[in-house]
Structures are given as C-alpha cells and as structure tokens.
Amino acid sequence: MHDDQHGTAIITSAALMNASEMIGIKIEDMKIVVVGAGAAAIACSTMYKELGVKNLIMCDSKGVIHKGRTDLNKYKKEFITQTDITTMEEAFKDANMVLGLSKPGTFSQEHIKLMSEEPIVFTLANPTPELFPEEVFEVKPKAIVGTGRSDCPNQVNNVLGFPFIFRGALDVQARTINMQMKICAAKAIANLAKEPITEELKESFGNLTYGKNYIIPIPFDKRLMVEVSSAVASSAVESGVARVKDFDLEEYRKKLISMI
CATH class of the missing domain: 3.40.50.720 (NAD(P)-binding Rossmann-like Domain)
Incomplete structure (x- = not known):
C-alpha cells in the first residue's frame, strides 16, 4: 500500500x-x-x-x-x-x-x-x-x-486513514493490504462521521454534525484508531491474509480504546 x-x-x-x-x-x-x-x-x-x-x-x-x-x-x-x-x-x-x-x-x-x-x-x-x-x-x-485544505469544510486528508490502516494490518500480521481491507477502512471512516462528535472535539471545533459540510471525520477524532484499525484487522482475518490466530475483535477494540 x-x-x-x-x-x-x-x-x-x-x-x-x-x-x-x-x-x-x-x-x-x-x-x-x-x-x-x-x-x-x-x-x-x-x-x-x-x-x-x-x-x-x-x-x-x-x-x-x-x-x-x-x-x-x-x-x-x-x-x-x-x-x-x-x-x-x-x-x-x-x-x-x-x-x-x-x-x-x-x-x-x-x-x-x-x-x-x-x-x-x-x-x-x-x-x-x-x-x-x-x-x-x-x-x-x-x-x-x-x-485537501484544513481551513475548508470536508478536508479530504489521508491522515484519516493510513496510520490506523497500518495499525490494524500490523496487529494481525497481515501479509498484504487487499481491496477488501481498503473498502472496510473506507466504510469505517464514513460511518464514524455519522456518530455524534465527542465533547473534547466540540470544545475545539464546535458541534459538528453529519451533513454536507461534515461528510467525513476531522483528523483529530481519536476514535478513528479504534474504528479503522479494528475494521482493517477484522477484514484481514476474514479475507485470510492475517497470520495471527484466535483473533478476538471485542478484546482488540477494548485494547485500542484503552490507548486513546
């Protein structure tokens, strides 16, 4: 990738x-x-x-x-x-x-x-x-x-994805990052925009709500690591490219949450 x-x-x-x-x-x-x-x-x-x-x-x-x-x-x-x-x-x-x-x-x-x-x-x-x-x-x-600008709504910035895509792939020792994993990452990012933003984000950015001026999360949303990494890791397991065995998605999400 x-x-x-x-x-x-x-x-x-x-x-x-x-x-x-x-x-x-x-x-x-x-x-x-x-x-x-x-x-x-x-x-x-x-x-x-x-x-x-x-x-x-x-x-x-x-x-x-x-x-x-x-x-x-x-x-x-x-x-x-x-x-x-x-x-x-x-x-x-x-x-x-x-x-x-x-x-x-x-x-x-x-x-x-x-x-x-x-x-x-x-x-x-x-x-x-x-x-x-x-x-x-x-x-x-x-x-x-x-x-691609931070001073305009809907900043399309790769930082929304790549740190967490690699996190998920590496955590399950994926042999590759395939299309299924990429699509799952995109869906996770898209779905997070539909969730209410955290109080921490509200303090800095106001009450952003899902709509035409907020179609994807902002890069400072810490939940990206949880949602994207877990989606990618789970997809790697499902598509047969992960080398870890006995992957527990629920436990993995708990681990990621504890890190933010």
Missing part, C-alpha cells in the same frame, strides 16, 4: 459513500469525472470501480482518455471511456461527481455549471485546489465540496 495512492483512494471513497447517500444517488448509478491521471487518480478510479462505479471518465493533461487516443500508457488504457465522450465539456455534462487530482485551472466554474444540480466536487490539488468551495457554490449552491 502506498499512502499517496491508496490512502487517497480510501479517504475519497469514504467521502463518496456519504456524499452519495446525501444526494440520494447510488454509487453504481453515478457519472464520475476524474481530472488527473497520475498514481493517485489511477488508485482512486480502481477503487471506485470496486465500489460499483460503471460510468467513469478520466481526463489527463491532454483531455478525455478515449478510444481515439494513441498516446496512452498501459495504466491509462485501463480507463478508456466506453462512451463516445471526447471533450471535457461532454465529460462534465450531467456528471454527479468530479474528483480533481491535478492543478489549479484544469477545470473551471463553466465546467461545474454543466454538472448535475447537486454535484459532488472534490478539488484536491494542493496547496491550491482546482476550485475553492466558494467558487463552486457560486454556480452550484447545492454542491457537496471537499478539498
């Missing part, structure tokens, strides 16, 4: 799970645009397909990755669109989600205008996102927006 690739995939998947629930559209029914075709974009797109996404259009610096392109490497070829879409404008038309893993300026408010009425917009270029939340809201007031 590589954090910048698979960590990003896991956290954005968690955010996608909750955002899709909020807008009332199943993940498998979504049209998703991925802007960027590097390692993180490939990992995210691969995981989205595992979650059931069928209509995914990937764009690199030269535009839509389509069957007419002759300049694609083997990784990009896996994501050639099965539609007749060849332009960014066509890609964004009625799209339910865009994931930006590129740089500022790769898409604009004009592209966002083409999306569905209640789009999911994750602009994760750092330190400056492709579009800031306020720019998205100007053209799509009902959007759900996430960035």
Whole structure:
C-alpha cells in the first residue's frame, strides 16, 4: 500500500459513500469525472470501480482518455471511456461527481455549471485546489465540496486513514493490504462521521454534525484508531491474509480504546 495512492483512494471513497447517500444517488448509478491521471487518480478510479462505479471518465493533461487516443500508457488504457465522450465539456455534462487530482485551472466554474444540480466536487490539488468551495457554490449552491485544505469544510486528508490502516494490518500480521481491507477502512471512516462528535472535539471545533459540510471525520477524532484499525484487522482475518490466530475483535477494540 502506498499512502499517496491508496490512502487517497480510501479517504475519497469514504467521502463518496456519504456524499452519495446525501444526494440520494447510488454509487453504481453515478457519472464520475476524474481530472488527473497520475498514481493517485489511477488508485482512486480502481477503487471506485470496486465500489460499483460503471460510468467513469478520466481526463489527463491532454483531455478525455478515449478510444481515439494513441498516446496512452498501459495504466491509462485501463480507463478508456466506453462512451463516445471526447471533450471535457461532454465529460462534465450531467456528471454527479468530479474528483480533481491535478492543478489549479484544469477545470473551471463553466465546467461545474454543466454538472448535475447537486454535484459532488472534490478539488484536491494542493496547496491550491482546482476550485475553492466558494467558487463552486457560486454556480452550484447545492454542491457537496471537499478539498485537501484544513481551513475548508470536508478536508479530504489521508491522515484519516493510513496510520490506523497500518495499525490494524500490523496487529494481525497481515501479509498484504487487499481491496477488501481498503473498502472496510473506507466504510469505517464514513460511518464514524455519522456518530455524534465527542465533547473534547466540540470544545475545539464546535458541534459538528453529519451533513454536507461534515461528510467525513476531522483528523483529530481519536476514535478513528479504534474504528479503522479494528475494521482493517477484522477484514484481514476474514479475507485470510492475517497470520495471527484466535483473533478476538471485542478484546482488540477494548485494547485500542484503552490507548486513546
């Protein structure tokens, strides 16, 4: 597992799970645009397909990755669109989600205008996102927006996952971190956002409640270690990659709780 690739995939998947629930559209029914075709974009797109996404259009610096392109490497070829879409404008038309893993300026408010009425917009270029939340809201007031920034709601930060994913994997001596474990980690992160935040967090961050401005937990939520590590450890055991025997999930959770 590589954090910048698979960590990003896991956290954005968690955010996608909750955002899709909020807008009332199943993940498998979504049209998703991925802007960027590097390692993180490939990992995210691969995981989205595992979650059931069928209509995914990937764009690199030269535009839509389509069957007419002759300049694609083997990784990009896996994501050639099965539609007749060849332009960014066509890609964004009625799209339910865009994931930006590129740089500022790769898409604009004009592209966002083409999306569905209640789009999911994750602009994760750092330190400056492709579009800031306020720019998205100007053209799509009902959007759900996430960035990589700590000064904006819905910070999509890999630290929500990787320390606890490795904790769970190492504690059961997992031979690998497989897709089942990654999906379980994403679900654990998504589910934690639906729980009331702790009094400790309220003192610093106010009364955050599950909704469009709080679709994933904040990185300071200590319960992440309990929920994510136990989900990953349990999944490793269930999928047969753990080397420990007699794993007791309840006792393991108690141990993790005692550490926070």
